[in-house]
Amino acid sequence: MATASNRTQAAAHVEHLRFGIDFGTGTLVVAAQWISSNQRIDDVPIDYLQLRPRQDPEIEQTAVWVGDDEAEVAVKYGRMDVAQWRQENPNDDDKIIELAKLGLHEAFLHSPAVKRVFSVIGARHGDLGSLQEFITYHLRCVRRDSIEAYQKIFRDEQATRSPDFESIPQQWYITVPSLATENANGVMLNAARNAGMERVNLVEEPLCAAASALFQLHAKGRIQVCCFISEIYGPVLTRCFRKAIASRFWTLDGGLP
Numbered sequence: 001m002a003t004a005s006n007r008t009q010a011a012a013h014v015e016h017l018r019f020g021i022d023f024g025t026g027t028l029v030v031a032a033q034w035i036s037s038n039q040r041i042d043d044v045p046i047d048y049l050q051l052r053p054r055q056d057p058e059i060e061q062t063a064v065w066v067g068d069d070e071a072e073v074a075v076k077y078g079r080m081d082v083a084q085w086r087q088e089n090p091n092d093d094d095k096i097i098e099l100a101k102l103g104l105h106e107a108f109l110h111s112p113a114v115k116r117v118f119s120v121i122g123a124r125h126g127d128l129g130s131l132q133e134f135i136t137y138h139l140r141c142v143r144r145d146s147i148e149a150y151q152k153i154f155r156d157e158q159a160t161r162s163p164d165f166e167s168i169p170q171q172w173y174i175t176v177p178s179l180a181t182e183n184a185n186g187v188m189l190n191a192a193r194n195a196g197m198e199r200v201n202l203v204e205e206p207l208c209a210a211a212s213a214l215f216q217l218h219a220k221g222r223i224q225v226c227c228f229i230s231e232i233y234g235p236v237l238t239r240c241f242r243k244a245i246a247s248r249f250w251t252l253d254g255g256l257p
Contacts, residue, residue, distance in 0.1 A: 016169040019146055019197075021139075022208070023174050023188075025101045028059045028077070030142065032150045034168075049149040051142070052080055063097045065121060065134055075138040095120060100138075103131045104184035105177070132187045132194075139195035143172075172197040178204040 015037040022029040030049045035041060048057040055078075063077040064085050076085050082096060089095070102108040103117045115125060123130030147165045154163065174192055176185055185202055192200040 016171060017150075017165060018171045018173070019143075019150075020173040021142065021146075021175065023101070023176075024061065024205075025099055026061055028061055028142065029057050030146045030149075032146065034150075047150065047153055049146055049153075051145040051149050052078055055080065061098070061101070063100070063138060064095055065097065065137065075134070075141050077138060077141065097121065097134070100131065100134065104128070104180065104187055106181065128183065128187050132191050135187065135191040136194040139192055139197065143195055143197055169198065171199045171201065173201045173203050175205045175208055176202045178206050 015035050018033040018035060018041075020031045022031075030051060032047050032049055033041065033044045035044055050057055051059060059078040061077070062079060062082050063075050064082055065075055066085070067074055076082060086093065086096070097117060097120050099113045100117050100121075102111065103114045108114050109126060118125045118127065118131070121130055121134050151163070151165055172192060174188060176188055180188075189200055189202060
């Protein structure tokens with residue numbers, strides 16, 4: 001576990017922040033790193049953020065779109081926030097949004113779950129523009145909560161005034177299915193940018209899962225030497241493995257750190 005002194009060293013001469021969002025259909029997880037100009041990515045601790053106090057980093061993908069005035073429009077998301085909203089609005093269960101990400105997949109477009117999503121957000125069935133608007137507000141709240149949660153880590157550990165992360169350049173990585181269409185990826189990319197995320201990178205879920213699994217196997221000592229015979233798949237798997245070991249994070253869009 002990283003200590004406050006380690007974090008202080010990592011924070012010196014700040015270059016940029018990296019946030020990774022595992023934006024799943026059923027759950028949401030956010031990880032973060034604060035990279036200084038004189039450090040490699042693998043030298044910096046990774047934190048899985050608690051976007052809600054005293055809760056597991058994994059948050060259920062259930063949400064409510066609230067507010068009429070654009071300045072006050074927001075998305076309440078996660079089991080606890082939605083449960084609290086339900087207590088205050090006991091007769092409005094039909095406004096709860098679940099499985100919204102399925103609306104981006106053509107294979108599920110005509111399923112009851114997706115039809116309900118478009119109905120709840122008040123959109124014509126299949127209107128990706130309206131779905132993008134909802135995801136924008138959702139990611140805007142996730143961005144805000146992620147930055148606040150990450151700042152709190154430094155504030156709590158160092159007992160000092162935390163840095164202004166809004167002033168530091170940011171990179172955002174968001175997972176997408178490997179079979180997502182160009183339109184679906186475009187919706188996610190536009191939503192993230194409209195939510196205020198800088199330098200957005202979409203990364204395929206299977207590659208992230210493979211990199212994570214390889215790192216865990218290596219950490220347990222079950223993989224000592226990586227040797228792939230296949231000339232076709234070998235370079236790809238080796239690349240995933242090396243990145244998992246080197247960065248323990250989603251850097252699959254570029255070269256080794």
